[in-house]
Amino acid sequence: MADSRQIPVAVCDCHVHVVAPVERFPQAAERTYTAAPATLEALRAASEPHGVTHFVIVQPSFYGQDNAYLLEALAV
Secondary structure (H helix, E strand, C coil): CCCCCCCCCCCEEEEEEEECCCCCCCCCCCCCCCCCCECCHHHHHHHHHHHHEEEEEECCCHEEEEHHHHHHHHCC
């Protein structure tokens, strides 16, 4: 019988955002808040110890229609 406390292989976080520094990728003027940077590298570093190896990266509202950083993160 498997240990129920073990994380299964190929764990996927099904809703994450990546956020670039605002100097590099400005956030939309009409946003309701300014999000702090949360880079793909930081996401991987925080997830690795927990066995999370897959992500569904979602476009955050504070970028409005500009998905340039999302596309950059997906290209890595």
